[in-house]
Amino acid sequence: RARRWGGPELAQAGCVVSASSAPGTSVAPASPTQGPWSCSGIVLSHRPGIVLCHGAILSPFLVAAEQVDWSQRRVLLADSFSPDLRIQVLWPVENRSQAEGKILQDLEPSCPALGLNPLSSQREALSSLRQHEAQLLMAVACPQFQDAFSKVLSRAEQWHFGRKEEAHEAGTLDDELLFLHWFAFLRIPELGFPAAGQVTCVSAKSLKKGDTLFACGSPFGSFCPDIFMNTLSKGVVSNMAGEENVLILTDARCLPGTEGGGVFAASDDGLELVGVIVAPLCWKANEWVGLTLVCAVDCILENIRNVLVRCGKFLEILCPPMQLVARPLGRLTASPGPVYHLLPAVVLVECGHVWGSGVMVNSRLLLTCRHVVNEASTSKPSPWAVPRTSLVKGKVVFATKDASPYDLAVVELQKSLLSFPKPVLASKFCAGEDVNVVGFGVFGQACGPSVTSGILSAVVTVDDKPVMLQTTCAVHGGSSGGPLFATHSGELLGIVASNTRDNSVGATYPHLNFSIPITVLQPLVAEYSRTGNLGSFQELDRACDRIQVVWRLQRKPREIQRSKL
CATH class of the missing domain: 2.40.10.120 (Thrombin, subunit H)
Structure with a gap:
């Protein structure tokens, strides 16, 4: 129960x-x-x-x-x-x-x-x-x-x-x-x-x-x-x-x-x-x-x-005698679930002076955001798994164009990483389910990736297909490219693309953020892993106008508004 x-x-x-x-104390006017x-x-x-x-x-x-x-x-x-x-x-x-x-x-x-x-x-x-x-x-x-x-x-x-x-x-x-x-x-x-x-x-x-x-x-x-x-x-x-x-x-x-x-x-x-x-x-x-x-x-x-x-x-x-001791923490009734065990699949991606997060989808392939690698030809993913300081060079084999609504890059490593838990990719989403975002925001490299919790607050669809996931997890600079996991099953739901910023007032809202659904990427990853053909990823650059409208947070395609992402 x-x-x-x-x-x-x-x-x-x-x-x-x-x-x-x-009471009654005479205090100088400027006294704090x-x-x-x-x-x-x-x-x-x-x-x-x-x-x-x-x-x-x-x-x-x-x-x-x-x-x-x-x-x-x-x-x-x-x-x-x-x-x-x-x-x-x-x-x-x-x-x-x-x-x-x-x-x-x-x-x-x-x-x-x-x-x-x-x-x-x-x-x-x-x-x-x-x-x-x-x-x-x-x-x-x-x-x-x-x-x-x-x-x-x-x-x-x-x-x-x-x-x-x-x-x-x-x-x-x-x-x-x-x-x-x-x-x-x-x-x-x-x-x-x-x-x-x-x-x-x-x-x-x-x-x-x-x-x-x-x-x-x-x-x-x-x-x-x-x-x-x-x-x-x-x-x-x-x-x-x-x-x-x-x-x-x-x-x-x-x-x-x-x-x-x-x-x-x-x-x-x-x-x-x-x-x-x-x-x-x-x-x-x-x-x-x-x-x-x-x-x-x-x-x-x-x-x-x-x-x-x-x-x-x-x-x-x-102070009469009292115990000032802390005993060992016993077995927690609310365990962290599978997300804790998936942390080694999350990597820090460094590209020049820019860094962000990424997630390994197989032993040599990781997904991150385009704005993290900035269309560079090389990057230096740093796995969080022990040893945390190890660097593995990689090559950006694909990055979406600036005009694409999907902010995504694919990095192939020069050597395989064998000791990481391969995430299970989700096939469906349920609004309201508990989720976690994992990324190198806040502390960066100092302590490994941070975990934030929330719910999947919305699943935005076009032609009955998910094109955007919205969550209430806190997302910060450095979290881009990190994974969105389902808390209870540990399934990989998506790749974090952005939080929200209102440019008119300069305010950032970490608890309103958006991810690319893994169902958009899964067939592309599978095709590339099988054939080495990048043509399937190029479909992301040809997304229809309605998907572009969703990711620009615009109500109509012809309205010219500054994006809040």
């Missing part, structure tokens, strides 16, 4: 953490501590009451002496922050229908929940929520995450992790990097739950690309928490980097304010905490990639545990 995840299993672990200046700062958090333990959240919300409250060397420190205790710092934790009660009391009526107007929540101005009870003052034990850095981040996320690619419209206010990438790998460790009195257990934390080192993940956070932080508290999202492990997979990318969609929220894996023992959300919005070269940046919780706990050992009895008084 199918198991339903989410709801109460995650609700007891999530909370909202707000940081602000204490004027406004309330908030994010999501995780209740690690009910007795003692221990909360883990992202450390960026504390950065405006650093005392002047600590601001200079924030990036060089590994731990900051409470005296490193303003004495006027006030931290509040808001969390859902276990049984919302039986919650008692007017939870927020005694809070001062400076409380972030009151200041931002329009419902709270009525001074009525929010029966599903409780709040309490929290004490900052320490802010701890995760150097393993920082190291992995610096190796795979190049500054030249113009990464940033705030809202795009606030890029100028957020500062430079260097400013953002100061805070991404910091986490706050808080203590609050007993939360009053009947159960006194702890969240089960597991190691991320056994995660695989394509594994299902659940994200639990509160969008917009302390804004309207009675509505947004502990919103769930579902996705897959898109990619990982660093020692023991300390850096995780997932396509679970999260919003600002979910920083510090939990990322959970579903195992035989239930939902288990595997990571903490670091950045819900990632931008690369001014394009939204639609992925969420996560830090493995076991590495965070290891750093906290090391600090507690060094501090000895000083922190034992503030």
Whole structure:
């Protein structure tokens, strides 16, 4: 019987953490501590009451002496922050229908929940929520995450992790990097739950690309928490980097304010905490990639545990003994399926300064996009299979013309690749089925191909034959030419050709993308493999006007519009 995840299993672990200046504090007009700062958090333990959240919300409250060397420190205790710092934790009660009391009526107007929540101005009870003052034990850095981040996320690619419209206010990438790998460790009195257990934390080192993940956070932080508290999202492990997979990318969609929220894996023992959300919005070269940046919780706990050992009895008084360990991840109930095993069939295709993705359809033949090889006579496919660094030269034996609606190239390798799983080609498509896109977007060569999940949202036909596949998977620059797989069967459905860009406003939409159906290409590949004749591929250049209209996103052939592909 199918198991339903989410709801109460995650609700007891999530909370909202707000940081602000204490009531009545006189603050200079330009001080950043004027406004309330908030994010999501995780209740690690009910007795003692221990909360883990992202450390960026504390950065405006650093005392002047600590601001200079924030990036060089590994731990900051409470005296490193303003004495006027006030931290509040808001969390859902276990049984919302039986919650008692007017939870927020005694809070001062400076409380972030009151200041931002329009419902709270009525001074009525929010029966599903409780709040309490929290004490900052320490802010701890995760150097393993920082190291992995610096190796795979190049500054030249113009990464940033705030809202795009606030890029100028957020500062430079260097400013953002100061805070991404910091986490706050808080203590609050007993939360009053009947159960006194702890969240089960597991190691991320056994995660695989394509594994299902659940994200639990509160969008917009302390804004309207009675509505947004502990919103769930579902996705897959898109990619990982660093020692023991300390850096995780997932396509679970999260919003600002979910920083510090939990990322959970579903195992035989239930939902288990595997990571903490670091950045819900990632931008690369001014394009939204639609992925969420996560830090493995076991590495965070290891750093906290090391600090507690060094501090000895000083922190034992503030933090009663509790287990800060992450056990091995058990057998996942939501396995990645055959797509994980097909990853070695996906290759990085390099052609001069241009690179993209490709998929092997037999031991010497791969398919990619025309704009990846740019009609060059040679290319250097780099198989992801071990050894990942091996280069195999190839020759572009066919590329469609610029006027063709099908953006396709065929590359023949100089030598055969024998150790790769030959994909099974699909013969039919079902709109609504689960699919995965695999490609070298986002990280490029650094960590092998990334996996994103979604559904086959549309199958566009001409004369009852599929000519375009549309999906909701996130597709980025570098993914072109990569495969579109059916999640459950592992069948190759198509070759990714593009995502969508609205040139009138300069916006890119990674979750609206298009692939060439493999049914268009399968007979051509079979003919070439059998006879060596390229004439069949030339049919792609002679596609009818109606197919061209489809791929140009035009309603009528005679309309002259700039394509959005």
